[in-house]
Amino acid sequence: MTLRLFDSLTRELRDFVPVVPGRAGIYICGLTTQAPPHIGHVRFAVAFDVLRRWLQRGHGYDVDLIRNVTDIDDKILTKSADAGEPWFALSYRNEIETAHALASLGVLPPTYEPRATGHVPEMVELMRTLVEKEHAYPAQDGSGDVYFDVRSWPDYGELTHQRLDDMSDAEDADPRGKRDPRDFALWKGHKGGEPETASWPTPYGAGRPGWHLECSAMARKYLGDTFDIHGGGVDLRFPHHENEVAQSRAAGLGFANYWLHNAWVTMGGEKMSKSLGNSLRVSSVVEQYRPIAVRYYLTAAHYRSTIEYHEGSIEESETTVERIEGFLRRALPGVDTLVPDGTAEFPEDFREAMDDDLGVSDALAAVHQAVRAGNIALDDGDQDDATAIARQVVAMTDVLGVNPLDPVWSSGGDDADDTTAALDALVSHRIAARSAARSARDWETADAIRDELSAAGIVLEDTAAGARWSLSRGKGD
Secondary structure (H helix, E strand, O other): OOOEEEEOOOOEEEEOOOOOOOEEEEEEOOOEOOOOOEOOOOHHHHHHHHHHHHHHHOOOOEEEEEEOEEOOOHHHHHHHHHHOOOHHHHHHHHHHHHHHHHHHOOOOOOOEOOEHHHOHHHHHHHHHHHHHOOOEEEOOOOOOOEEEOHHHOOOOOOOOOOOHHHOOOOOOOOOOOOOOOOOEEEEEEOOOOOOHHHOEOOOOOOEEEOHHHHHHHHHHHHHOOEEEEEEEEHHHHHHHHHHHHHHHHHOOOOEEEEEEEEOOEEEOOEEOOHHHOOOOEHHHHHHHOOHHHHHHHHHOOOOOOOEEEOOOHHHHHHHHHHHHHHHHHHHOOOOOOOOOOOOOOOOHHHHHHHHEOOOHHHHHHHHHHHHHHHHHHHHOOOHHHHHHHHHHHHHHHHHHOOOOOOHHHOOOOHHHHHHHHHHHHHHHHHHHHHHHHHHOOOHHHHHHHHHHHHHOOEEEEEEOOEEEEEEOOOOOO
16 A cells, blocks of 8 residues: 655645655654753654654665754753853753653654754855855845845745745844845854854854754755655744745755644643643653553644643553553463564554554554454453454554553663663763863863763763763673
8 A cells, every 4th residue: 555644835645755765764853952841842753753663664664764953042042041051061961851751752763863063064065055046145234144035935935835925024033134024044143142162163254053054954964955754843834844945945955855744732722832831841741651651642643633631631541551551461471572573464454544644543443443352352262363463453553652562661660760760860960061071172071070980880982972871791780
């Protein structure tokens, strides 16, 4: 069968045809690391994790999924100044907590997770191309700002189906140096009072990248000039994704062939956000409920449908997960963990549901129908039939990331979990301090922190994605 996805640009279901046969390239806009994530923040990651799993396990694609980290922007600079700590330390601390939050919900790690600050040369190159093609211009006031000229691109507004003259001013509504108030910043010139570390040199003056430029440059670097799917929350359609489309295509790139957007998690009918004071931090929620129940709650609704949070929402998911898990424990006695081996056959109704724009509601109906059939088989003493059904249930729930027998949900007990979490928090704090020292070229302090951790049996490994830690042999066994 053919997978069909709803493309936000064409506003229709389209057969998925990849750029490269057998491969799928996905770019999703990750979080801005200004604060720890709440469950509304992470819905996008769960939704696109399901897409990735279905592409891989339902259709056999090799998937490259790039999820960026916006580790510098106005809010990060403001919050770090208010907190009296370096912006990169605040950003990295929240990046660590975000990574833990996604891992706790069973979200597979991306193929690569680029930081915006690590890709300034690619952004400058793209910006220079736009200036040379006369789709962008440096501000004439000497501020160092560089703007995209929206009137130079006739298709501006194509993603959100808006006419330029009907649009309000751009989100950075400061008209300084702009030809049109709707022109948006590719580059923000360095301002007095901002830290020098938040500034990079360019032919147009020192400063830092604009939000929109970051994603276009990083998607191009890791997925090529033209790739398959760009995704993110529905609130990013305008202006972020609209601006990405415009600047990328104006630069001569094909960019994304499909645009997918997930809906919000709401509370009291309003988008869950810190400004409303109704956020539910992931780290707190998974202390109250089993992480698999939280994952089920975020997965069970179609990705384009709004999830309305209310008291008792996750308890309902917990009950449902326990029903699935209870059957698997009955049907597979003595099996503590189990993941599909790649040869699993999916029931036809499950496959049809998933191929219809990831219809998880109908897919879960197929799961529950199988659980009922399996329990009847067990009651009738038909162990062979129950075992076969159980393995199908494992395969289906694994695609949705809610397989109760997945080792990701297993642990050595609550006390072990608490100890590991406490150790990780302490070590992560020291790693963040070491990173700040290295950025400040304070090598003595950085080395001292490494030695301190080593003496405690913690081994650090510096990777392109940041420092990772593990216990040395003989410690913590």
